[in-house]
Amino acid sequence: MARIQSIRGMNDLLPADSPLWQYLENTVAGLLRRYGYQEIRFPILEHTELFKRSIGEVTDIVEKEMYTFDDRNGDSLTLRPEGTASCVRACEQNGLLHNQVQRLWYAGPMFRHERPQKGRLRQFHQIGVETFGMVGPDVDAELILLTARIWKELGIAQHLTLELNSIGNSESRANYRQALIDYLRQFEDQLDADSKRRLHTNPLRILDSKVPETQALLTEAPVLQDYLDETSRSHFEGLQRRLDAAGVEYKLNPRLVRGLDYYGLTVFEWTTQALGAQGTVCAGGRYDGLVEQLGGKATPAVGFAMGVERLCLLLETLEAAPVDSATADVYIVATGEEAEVAGLTVAEQLREALPALRVVLNCGGGSFKSQFKKADRSGARYAVVIGEDELSRGEVALKPLREAGAEQQSVALAGLTDTLAAALQVSENNS
């Protein structure tokens, strides 16, 4: 019978790769904690309406990328294509927004029906950060400093560039929108099909078009910056002043718009040259209108999301992450019923006393030779060898596995933790 395969663009994370993911996730989670951010988790499925109303009907995501289906009750549900809408929904529903300040983060899979390629999947993962109740631009700056620190801690800062823009508040955008339509209308028949369609629905997205002919038409187009009103302008200047003071470098990109309708004022992206076409690893911005749009009280908000797959690819490409393919520090080898029974206890004692160590007990029997082979494959630095004779004398053998020519030595069972703690330079749990 034919083997069943996974869905295209939905990958398995294999054990060999999970340490890299954990390294990234733990580093980011640790930093978020240091900035006072709290984790929130929400479902992977939501009512389709939530995404239509937030992301916008005329966006790539809602027009052609969502996994939408009717459940058994006939309700239209959608696998979340991003986290912001769900986060707002969850906060609003649970009363976290009214008269409060929130600094939140989440991590997990997102789903978009795109053409799978390197760095572009149908199930991909994001770590997202959302803040509520702060008008900025101080918190905008905080988020950018936080991302900059993440890159620094991951050792990839020199490979990332910050692109920054303000797309203004809704009044500024409405004025600009009209100017852009008036300008592009002259060239309507030269626009690519997508842009032509967007001209009257979502003209700002044309700025983001990847079609060279369309980009060429845009060189003379009116610039959003010239349409920013006083409020929008001073917000953007305030952000730049703070980034300058903090020594964060950025590139102003007046063409930067985001693919989701809810953004206004600040938008930013972190990009890299090291990944080819899929070079954006983190993107975000302010969305002061979204909470109200989803039925809540007007609440200022700003956030971002980073692509976990792309960041892992980058860490791999740059060989920036510490790699440890070992699954054990100590591997316990035992032959014979008595020794195997003792092995279980010895392993537990080591785990109790030396919590920093990975202790793996050989299970399933086998000759000393085959057990040593497994010990070697585990990457352990030491094998603890339990034989029946030694055991009767209250001893085990300790064998270094990574030092050429190092001899096995006998150790009193009672002194095993001290010896290993010293040999592997870890501290003992004395509680």
Ligand code: ATP
């Ligand atoms: P792109 O322009 O690359 O399509 P986007 O603007 O659609 O990205 P966002 O919705 O802002 O992306 O999502 C934030 C981040 O999530 C992106 O910068 C990227 O790192 C990651 N991301 C988005 N879509 C995918 C995908 N299909 N596969 C892998 N990562 C993705």
Ligand code: MG
């Ligand atoms: Mg996209």
